[in-house]
Amino acid sequence: MPRENDGIIRVGIGYDSHRFARGRALILGGVTIPSEMGLEGHSDADAIAHAVTDSILGAAGLGDIGELFPDTDPANKGRDSIEMLEAAVARVAGAGYAVSQIDVCVIAEVPRLTAHREKIRFSLGRALGIDSTSVSVKGKSNEGMGWIGRKEGLACIAVATLKKNS
Ligand SMILES: [Zn+2]
Numbered sequence: 001m002p003r004e005n006d007g008i009i010r011v012g013i014g015y016d017s018h019r020f021a022r023g024r025a026l027i028l029g030g031v032t033i034p035s036e037m038g039l040e041g042h043s044d045a046d047a048i049a050h051a052v053t054d055s056i057l058g059a060a061g062l063g064d065i066g067e068l069f070p071d072t073d074p075a076n077k078g079r080d081s082i083e084m085l086e087a088a089v090a091r092v093a094g095a096g097y098a099v100s101q102i103d104v105c106v107i108a109e110v111p112r113l114t115a116h117r118e119k120i121r122f123s124l125g126r127a128l129g130i131d132s133t134s135v136s137v138k139g140k141s142n143e144g145m146g147w148i149g150r151k152e153g154l155a156c157i158a159v160a161t162l163k164k165n166s
Contacts, residue, residue, distance in 0.1 A: 012059025029120035049081035108154035
């Protein structure tokens with residue numbers, strides 16, 4: 001007789017945005033991307049890592065990145081977001097789930113991500129404990145519209161699929 005949650009698939013969504021700032025590194029998915037502008041934030045402002053973290057926490061019903069790593073905690077200032085993602089993966093595993101696949105969409109006018117996509121997939125795959133072929137990263141412009149179009153910042157959406165460990 002199978003238990004209630006055997007073989008269950010869960011899906012979660014994560015969203016993040018950060019403002020561009022001069023004098024900051026641009027780090028996306030744990031990869032430093034050469035750019036005139038970086039992203040402003042309490043941590044290293046890695047919008048991909050933050051959205052992916054929220055997507056896996058959401059899928060497992062474990063709250064969000066702000067609860068796990070409050071920005072009022074000085075320990076989180078300038079913190080490596082890949083390290084936070086790894087901590088979230090451990091939480092998810094503790095709740096009995098394994099990450100099976102991630103799909104990421106970055107909405108930005110600049111920079112173009114194509115040249116960095118494989119590196120980002122590999123970096124995220126390593127943090128998530130899955131093969132990079134199970135990590136998808138797509139870049140989209142906002143067709144010049146709104147705050148993204150004015151290059152004030154970028155946004156990222158991530159969808160995660162988790163599988164219940166048997
Ligand atoms: Zn963020």
